[in-house]
Amino acid sequence: xxxxxxxxxxxxxxARPLCGLCFxxxxxxxxxxxxxxxVLACALGTGSLAGCSLPSAAAQSDPLSAEFYAMDTVMELxxxxxxxxxxxxASQAEIASLENLLSRTKEDSEVSALNTxxxxxxxxxxxxxxxxxxxxDYSALTGGAFDITIAPVVSAWGFTTDTYQxxxxxxxxxxxxxxxxxxxxxxxxxxxQGDQVSLGAGQSVDLGGIAKGYASDRLVHVFADNxxxxxxxxxxxNVYVCGSKPDGSAWRVAVQDPDDASGNVGVLxxxxxxxxxxxxxxxxxxxxxxxxxxxxxxxxxxxxxNGLTSVTVVAAAEENAGDESAAGSGTMCDAFSTALxxxxxxxxxxxxxxxxxxxxxxxxxxxDDARVLVTKGIGSQFEQAEGTDYTYEIxx
Amino acid sequence: MKSSxxxxxxxxxxxxxxxxxxxxxxxxxxxxxxTLAVGSSSLTAVVSAGGQETDRVRLxxxxxxxxxxxxxNGYTLTVRFSPDGVAVETSDCPxxxxxxxxxxxxxxxxxxxxxxxxxxxxxxxxxxGDADVVIG
Amino acid sequence: xxxxxxxxxxxLTALALALSYLENFIPLNLFIPLPGVKLGLANIVxxxxxxxxxxxxxxxxxxxxxxxxxxxxxxxxALIFSLMGGLAAMLVMIVLSKMKKLSIYGVSMGxxxxxxxxxxxxxxxxxxxxxxLNYLPVLLGVSVFTGALTGLIASLLFRAMERTxxxxx
Numbered sequence: 001x002x003x004x005x006x007x008x009x010x011x012x013x014x015a016r017p018l019c020g021l022c023f024x025x026x027x028x029x030x031x032x033x034x035x036x037x038x039v040l041a042c043a044l045g046t047g048s049l050a051g052c053s054l055p056s057a058a059a060q061s062d063p064l065s066a067e068f069y070a071m072d073t074v075m076e077l078x079x080x081x082x083x084x085x086x087x088x089x090a091s092q093a094e095i096a097s098l099e100n101l102l103s104r105t106k107e108d109s110e111v112s113a114l115n116t117x118x119x120x121x122x123x124x125x126x127x128x129x130x131x132x133x134x135x136x137d138y139s140a141l142t143g144g145a146f147d148i149t150i151a152p153v154v155s156a157w158g159f160t161t162d163t164y165q166x167x168x169x170x171x172x173x174x175x176x177x178x179x180x181x182x183x184x185x186x187x188x189x190x191x192x193q194g195d196q197v198s199l200g201a202g203q204s205v206d207l208g209g210i211a212k213g214y215a216s217d218r219l220v221h222v223f224a225d226n227x228x229x230x231x232x233x234x235x236x237x238n239v240y241v242c243g244s245k246p247d248g249s250a251w252r253v254a255v256q257d258p259d260d261a262s263g264n265v266g267v268l269x270x271x272x273x274x275x276x277x278x279x280x281x282x283x284x285x286x287x288x289x290x291x292x293x294x295x296x297x298x299x300x301x302x303x304x305x306n307g308l309t310s311v312t313v314v315a316a317a318e319e320n321a322g323d324e325s326a327a328g329s330g331t332m333c334d335a336f337s338t339a340l341x342x343x344x345x346x347x348x349x350x351x352x353x354x355x356x357x358x359x360x361x362x363x364x365x366x367x368d369d370a371r372v373l374v375t376k377g378i379g380s381q382f383e384q385a386e387g388t389d390y391t392y393e394i395x396x
Numbered sequence: 397m398k399s400s401x402x403x404x405x406x407x408x409x410x411x412x413x414x415x416x417x418x419x420x421x422x423x424x425x426x427x428x429x430x431t432l433a434v435g436s437s438s439l440t441a442v443v444s445a446g447g448q449e450t451d452r453v454r455l456x457x458x459x460x461x462x463x464x465x466x467x468x469n470g471y472t473l474t475v476r477f478s479p480d481g482v483a484v485e486t487s488d489c490p491x492x493x494x495x496x497x498x499x500x501x502x503x504x505x506x507x508x509x510x511x512x513x514x515x516x517x518x519x520x521x522x523x524x525g526d527a528d529v530v531i532g
Numbered sequence: 533x534x535x536x537x538x539x540x541x542x543x544l545t546a547l548a549l550a551l552s553y554l555e556n557f558i559p560l561n562l563f564i565p566l567p568g569v570k571l572g573l574a575n576i577v578x579x580x581x582x583x584x585x586x587x588x589x590x591x592x593x594x595x596x597x598x599x600x601x602x603x604x605x606x607x608x609x610a611l612i613f614s615l616m617g618g619l620a621a622m623l624v625m626i627v628l629s630k631m632k633k634l635s636i637y638g639v640s641m642g643x644x645x646x647x648x649x650x651x652x653x654x655x656x657x658x659x660x661x662x663x664x665l666n667y668l669p670v671l672l673g674v675s676v677f678t679g680a681l682t683g684l685i686a687s688l689l690f691r692a693m694e695r696t697x698x699x700x701x
Contacts, residue, residue: 067456067479074457076529234529245528256532267527277531310532401583402635403687405680409638412628413676416645420672423665444659496562506663510655511609515663 063231064088070095071103071212073236077219080246083226090222091233095215101128102211104151104204105160114197115151115204121187121196127325129195131207131214132186134327138210138335139181142351146339147181147298149199151206157303159294160206164285166292172301178203179298209278213334214327216240216274220317221324238276238334240317250381257388258309258366265372265390266364267383272317274330278337279310279366297342306344312364313337314378333361340365349373349395366390439503439518441482443475446513453477455518471512482516484509533589541581541589548577548597549604569674572644575621575682579640580689587626594618613654620650636687641679648675 064084067076075095079087101124104111110124124132135148152175154160156167167175183200199205207214212235219233223242231242232251241251250269257263258281268275280293280303297304313336315329340348345367352363352375362377370389374382376396384392443451445468453464461478463485473494474485481501484494487509494509506517551573560569574597581590598618602611624646628639648671655664 069459076456232529234531237531239529239531241528251529252527254527254530254532256530258532264527264530264532275531279532282532312531401629401690402632403690404635405637406633406635408631408633409635409641412634412638412641413680416641416672416676419645420669423672424669446659506666508655508659508663508667510658513659515659517663 066092068092071099071215071236072105072208073212075236076234077231078233079223079226079228079231079242081228081230083228084231087223087226087228087231090226091219094218094222095235098127098211098215098218101125102131102207102214104206104208111205111207114199117199119199119201119203121185121198124195124197126195127214129186129188129197130323130325130327131210131331132184132197132205133188134214134331135207135210135335136181136184136186138332138339141355142336142339142343144181144298145342145347146209146335147179148205148207148210149179149181149184149203150296150298151204152178152202153296153298153301154206154294156301157292157294157296158285159283164287164292166287167301176301179301209338210331210334212236212238213274213276213331216330216334217326217328218324220319220328220330224319237278237282238274238330240274240330241270242272242317244271255312255364255366256310257385263388264385265366265388266374266385266392268312268314268364268378269381269383270314273314274317274333275312275314276330276333276337277310277312278341280304280341281309295338295341304342304344306342306347307367307369308341308345308348308365309368310366311337311341311348313340313361314364315359315361329360332359336361345373349375352395363395439501441477442517442519444515444517445469453482455479455482466514467512469511469513471509471514473509473512473514475516482507482518484516487512537585537589541585541593544577544581545593545596545600548574548593549601551577552597552601564670564674569671570678572647572675572678572682573685575640575643575647575679576686576689578618578622579625579636579643579682579686582622582625582629582639583636583690587622591622594622609658612658613651616654617647617650620653621647635683636690637680637683640683640686641676644675644679644682645672648672 063078063080065076065078066088067074069075077088077091100106100108101110103109104115106112110122110128114122114124135146138146139148153172156171156175158164178200180200180203183203184205185198187196189195216233216235216238219240220242223231229243230246233240233242239253241253244250250271253268253270253275254264255266255268255277257265258279278295280291280295282294284291284293286292293303295304296302313333315333317329340351340363343351345365348363348365352361356362356375356377362375363373364378364382365373367373370391372384372390372392373395374392376394379394439455441453441455442449443453443466445466450466451464453462455477456479458477458479461476463474463476465472465474471487471489473487473489476483476485481499483499484497484507487494489509489511491511494507494514497507500507500516500518503518506515508515555571555573558571560571578590578594581593595615598611598614601614602608621643625639625643628634628642648668652664652668652671
């Protein structure tokens with residue numbers, strides 16, 4: 001037998017038995033098996049634990065909700081109460097019927113008929129007529145910053161068909177004269193039936209910037225008619241909150257950070273209100289390192305670039321008991337969010353100072369120099385986000 | 397210097413084991429406590445390769461399942477995005493851990509493919525606490 | 533260092549390499565689908581060398597086995613993972629081995645936990661974001677068991693060695 005010199009520092013061992021499972025002179029194989037099995041079993045146990053999903057946070061009473069696609073965007077409705085299912089069904093039906101009237105991509109819609117009439121008068125339903133009238137009022141109020149006749153220019157940029165391109169200056173020069181809301185005529189028949197609308201020669205209209213707001217106005221009635229006192233409608237960037245949440249607290253509506261889709265600049269606490277956001281980051285394409293977005297300035301034909309990255313307009317939601325198809329503050333918020341984005345920071349704030357009180361709306365503006373401007377009326381309802389690089393100001 | 401070693405499991409070893417398990421528990425509570433199921437309209441999958449963000453997919457804006465392929469570091473992954481969550485369908489990496497992770501569906505969860513250096517993280521919102529909906 | 537000690541180092545290095553190759557055949561991955569989860573059998577050699585030969589030789593064996601392992605696998609990227617894991621484990625085990633109250637099990641479990649932390653650290657560096665941290669809690673939990681297993685086998689090894697003349701003073 002070869003004698004090996006001591007290899008190192010071990011001089012003695014603790015010779016006590018190993019937890020009673022084995023003794024001196026034990027069978028190494030048996031011990032290994034006896035101990036390996038429980039160890040691997042524990043590993044298995046840990047593994048299955050790892051596979052378990054964790055309980056979700058804060059289980060509330062669940063609302064009924066519906067998610068669907070309409071008006072070229074995703075929509076989500078949530079309603080609480082006994083009438084919730086009826087409200088959801090009626091809401092979806094209402095939105096579908098509005099889309100059939102107002103979508104310019106549907107060939108048999110009233111808007112398409114108007115766009116292809118070549119200037120002739122077209123009969124439209126009360127809803128379409130009301131909405132068109134409201135659009136013209138907003139155009140006048142915003143000095144043309146909001147203008148539904150911008151449609152040909154938007155198409156020239158390819159936003160309608162998702163075939164993005166930069167139109168030439170010649171093309172724009174030819175199209176810009178067609179952007180003129182004053183050439184749109186709405187003739188109301190005496191009793192509201194048989195309304196007629198006509199466009200100027202070569203004009204076409206796109207109600208995309210206002211249709212969702214109008215739909216949200218209609219949902220106020222649908223929810224109320226079905227006895228829903230707590231609910232939320234998210235129509236692709238347009239939000240209507242009905243009442244408070246079931247526990248009485250306000251709905252929390254976060255305003256997305258234009259630069260970071262997973263973050264927000266702050267959260268609004270709202271009850272019975274509309275909130276609509278417009279921003280270039282929502283739809284754009286890039287060419288040669290320059291970003292071209294879908295909110296076209298009617299005066300230049302180019303994407304608006306006046307210092308704002310997003311505009312959020314907030315207003316109270318009231319049920320207009322008189323005329324159910326009238327355009328209300330939901331429509332107003334939608335139109336203003338587009339218009340104010342085009343106007344730019346200073347003009348938008350002047351507009352708010354002039355009209356915010358009488359028309360009842362407030363703003364959250366995000367500027368391209370990293371400021372978040374919140375108008376005084378909702379200052380106390382706006383909770384700033386933590387950890388962002390924005391500077392917050394309350395504007396009066 | 398003489399050193400001898402105890403070969404029997406004793407009380408102090410249990411203390412070490414308990415310490416490690418407590419550390420694991422604390423880490424789990426701290427990290428997982430921050431993952432909340434946010435409203436479906438804000439769940440975004442962020443795909444990064446080699447530490448650089450390559451892609452963002454907003455899960456709520458999908459009308460069904462969508463597959464995208466990413467290649468990095470010599471490996472290719474096919475990722476399936478759907479409104480219910482994200483999963484790695486196939487990968488040619490040697491250990492297939494990313495495929496085995498399955499579907500993630502909550503903010504804060506992530507799938508990692510180490511050989512390819514690709515990670516997919518689900519982010520909800522940062523900043524303010526849970527909001528009911530995000531406009532923007 | 534005597535020739536016999538040197539030879540033992542070489543043999544242990546080879547053994548460690550063989551063990552890390554062997555554990556690929558035990559698919560712990562199937563039970564726990566996390567990247568980097570493994571039995572860590574090579575730590576048996578590390579722990580044995582630590583007590584039998586001392587910290588210096590144990591460290592050398594560790595570095596040699598990481599380098600050679602990466603070269604043989606043809607994947608130098610694996611080097612950073614095994615090195616960071618191994619060095620972290622080594623450090624923790626050296627410290628723990630000084631505590632007389634702990635047995636070889638405590639030292640092994642600490643080493644396994646540190647090994648996992650080191651590997652997650654390497655993953656954080658490589659990926660550049662915090663996604664790997666998600667895995668750390670479960671890995672730490674598993675490390676208690678794999679550490680106990682490694683400790684068990686090492687202790688059986690020492691007991692068996694007791695019978696031979698290798699250890700006789």
